[in-house]
Amino acid sequence: MRPKILVVEDDTRLRLLVLEALSTEGYDLTSAESYEDAVKAIEAEEFDVLLTDVNLPGKSGLDLLPICLRRSPRTYLMVMTAYGSIDTAVQAMKLGAQDFLCKPIPLKDLISAVRVAVEKNAAGPGRFEPETASDSPIIGRSVVMLNLLEQVNIIAPYKINVLITGETGTGKELIARAIHQASPREKNSLVAVNCAAIPEHLLEDELFGHVKGAFTGAQSERKGRFEQADGGTLFLDEIGDMDLAMQSKLLRVLQESEFERLGSGKTVKVDVRVVAATSADLERKILDGSFRADLYHRLNVVHLRVPALRERPDDIMPLSQGLLDRFCERSGLPSKSIASDTCHKLVSYNFPGNVRQLQNAIERAAIFSGQSAEVRVEHLPEEIKEQGSMFQMPAAHTVPVTIPDEGIDFSEVVSQVERNLLIQTLDKTGGNKLQAAKLLNLKRTTLVEKIKRLQIDSAEEEAEAA
Template identity: 55%
Template sequence: MSIRILFVEDDAQWRNVLLEAMAEAGYQAEGVASAEAAMVRSASEVFDIVVIDNELPGMSGIDFLPHLLGMRPGIITIVTAAQSTVSLAVEAMKRGATDFINKPFALNDLASMISVAAERVSRRAFAAGNSVAAISIVAESPMMRILLDQVAAIAPFNTTVLVTGETGTGKELVARSIHQLSPRRTHPLVALNCAAVPEQLLEDELFGHVKGAFTGAQSARDGRFEQADNGTLFLDEIGDMSLPLQSKLLRVLQEREFEKLGSSRTVKVDVRIIAATSADLEHRLEDKSFRSDLFYRLNVVHLRLPPLRGRTEDIPLLAEQLLTRFCASTGLPAKKIDDTAWRALTSYRWPGNVRQLQNAMERAAALSGMNPTIYLHDLPEEVRGGSPTGVSTWLASSEPVPLQQIPDEGLNFDAVVTNVERELLLESLNKAGGNKLRAAKLLNMKRTTFVEKLKRLQIEAADGSVKDEQQTQ
């Protein structure tokens, strides 16, 4: 594939040198002299990599980063700076820079950096081209076949869809499938995780703002509704949205119009809404943390995704598919799975669902290296000792560990206890929808103790679904 690069550099002579060097390396490169000009180009053209000088006339490079990433989420950005400090590099990374390089630099150094970025772009493209989002959702189990029939039936219409299911079951994948099967497939599918954006920024993310709407709003910005015009907007974790924003979303669903922050001008949009949540919305309705009128507006078609433990027939095909895709994208040889490993995979409960299975297969592939077979020891520890519940059978009860479960060669007491603790924490979080306070109550534990255990076992860093109780109110 041809990699497109945009250079944002106000030194015209140096900009031309960069463009010539990239052209010789086989890239398609363009250059502009300011962040404002880059914003215009990025709004009309799609670039894979943007190299931004920090010292620009007008808006600086690192101030431009959030605007660029708002327009093109996931784009690879490299910031260059002549007056560089460690704090500046750290600030650039905090604002979304992929990499940072000091000026002056050798062209070879930048070329190496861009080569790494281009390889990353290529891997993404490969993964997208081979994704199950291309309507290849694994569906051997009867309940998944029924769900795919429902997806195919509703896709041609503009009906609002609510997708529910545990974390990691593939709600976004279903949304993408609906979009790909719909007449809107030639227009954008825009996704937004409502739980991942701070409440004070979520309104701006949804509706955008005009220049001067608030301190730092140096230019206008389109929100996700405008970005998705004539296409589909996927709102993930809708259950975590605050009540004031819920009322504004309800109006857009009813009237298909809204006002940007700082503007009184009404903007009309033609957008299909697909909402998703891992929360129990009926419970949220009872405790008044979710509007009933919004629920009924979203709940026109309700698709319920089963957890992976409820569709065990799909585990073998899913595991093979995920393993094949990862090996192909990383250059590893094709691999088969040993019978003993298969037994562990199919007997484990998978509290993290398909996402946890994907992580397990990628881990196994990486640890097995060039070996063409994945064995039991390549799987994560919790899967190797898996049982039909996903938690050791003795763990689910208050009974002590039976002595006969201790092997002849003995065991590592600390490792077993840590694993038990980790499984309990993960299971409680899964049952509580990621809410720490509720999970702690399930274990009859203080929230502070629960949080300390999460930090000690690094569970919070590994699972982005963990939420504070404030986020779920």
Template identity: 45%
Template structure:
């Protein structure tokens, strides 16, 4: 069978349909898969040395979250370099990025494979890939026909990119788009994530302070970086300060600097984080842990735009945009008297809240694919496949530790699967995931400490209490992977108090 004019017209019309961009690409891919009778078909965007799937058909859902670095995928590299239709021989030894990712195929290896690079003028903007389990599947199509499909698809993709550029033009200064590092991409297409990305796009170029809230591991730091990167301050530093790890005694000097002799140990002048962030952005992580006296000082800077180094009477003008993050309910902290209302209002001119992973639906699959591919590269494996069963397991888990927990879970599962399996192709099964509580429902997330073991008999009440506390603290630290602020939250104590308690109990 070869392509009829009718079929080509059908593809062209699909691409003209006045539906949303993603939808259009999805229909293009589905039509191609049907017309060319492929087992799998994908439209990929090429950018910064990597291919990013825009639409897929016939592939497992996690592929949409995978990012294929050119250097790690010789087959895609060949397509990128070719400049024309690439037909891989059925017995090609180059690993196919989709090996094992076509559901319901027992064979891991894809056989027939055609790649079409997509160009806008001379620039590579993407690729179409078609795969089939039958080695001669695409032999009936001529290069001319395939080229025609590539031209149609390239035109549609280029239009989409131009429209995107036009839409962003008012808010996103062009020079900053280029600095987007591929490794800090925010994966996710769920409504909650689309909303978040929209908000970032809106607030980034304004100079407003932003309060980023969200549970632990949801990606607050990633959001802060994205805001900075898309801001007019992108070329200036983004300075990081974790307020939870700030001992009261040095906090002021950390923030504002000090002059020589200001206190014992101040042997020279030192600039603080505010000065370092001059003309750039200061990211205050775990802002909820800041003590009340320091909150007052921070407020002053935000109000007047000047700082005083410790031990210095003169004030320095600083131009700093503050992004703050917290996993506490700051409004509640204000009501409880732990956080200054005036500072809260200054910081939360534009509040952004990062959704929990369990509210992101299919993003779990995308993120799982993203981390599979990332870990695959890190561990030097040929392929990492997420079985249907494993994906179901991930989709039904509550993810109290959110993206970070998912990232660790995937990595651990791969290491485990590699150790117990053979070869460099790893298939993740449900058993590879030791998820703490598979029945974890969103409502059972209360920080309940249940220490199963009874305290040893014969202890004084004091010792028994200490013993209980020690175990509770250790357990919380295990849960939080050693993150003290997160452990403090789980135990519902102030982080500074937790440090003191841990010291007294001999845990530190």
């Protein structure tokens, strides 16, 4: 099948040029000249690549990204714009764009960028290629997450111990499960033990089991978690909370693959792969003497670090939409999309509680939005709703941090800051002055007067002509 490409560009001349250039590559091309046409096209069929302009009449092409992602998570999203502002690029990437092209774009560069997009897409999903589809457990399309999943696939087949670290709620347990599922042990059990949840004196029994009469109340024998995981994987969660005595016992099993049940002299041999996880800083614990260095090295044959969500903002929207779809499906709610100002709030928040916090926020929003087909800002929890407004500080380099000895031209610097703010805002609203005025809390007439004074209209026209 020929790769399907959707080109969204309101400038007729440019649209035709792009279509003509891409037609030489044998793609199945569709074009749209407005946001509304693009939405219709996206709803009608799945595309391999979406190539969209940012400034569409009255709308921003960036708003197409979440819509497209939701309809077809595998579509490769490419954005082009005449302004080339860093903020637009960052915003586009956060909303899931994989490529950002600045106009004027030489046609040969455009052709090769689209070729790369098509090839990347055709490479197809690997075993743990993340998706936003509701049946795939791990959602993510950021480079760091893709790299992590690639490491999972590489190490999964080998019986080596793995240590997974990362802040709370980043998805360590999901990664542990992914390792098990991608391994030949998948047919056998994955047994999970939360070391923090089991009182210290019971952990030994939990892990190694006991024989009848081993202690008062041991009326029958019981297999421990190690034996239950024989042939499979033992997931030791919150390993940082294990006490020192238990750490020595664990070390022995890891070294010799054998242990005794409580109350028994008989050695039990097991074939278990251990995956451990912690949000604690084990190296610090080693320094303060609360974690054994030798155990650390045994567990840490491979170290996987799950990045905090704020380190991979381009996962926020795919996660939000994916988790929303799952929740709505499970809870019998109508399927919902996320309004574009809500997307902006989500991507600007820093999520100290990581994916778990995002998941809670999305599920709560799904409930509060009831039968509505859209999740809006008012449905978000306070901390996400209330954090910094959409106002972004102008780029630091436009405001001198220190005043040089020769002084500055105050009016010129202030004009430059004003100019940047206006361009960014107009960029965001796709040139719509009324919306821009609202975002800046200005009267429309004041905005229009500033646009004239700062000669922004003429700059826009020049950029468009480029």
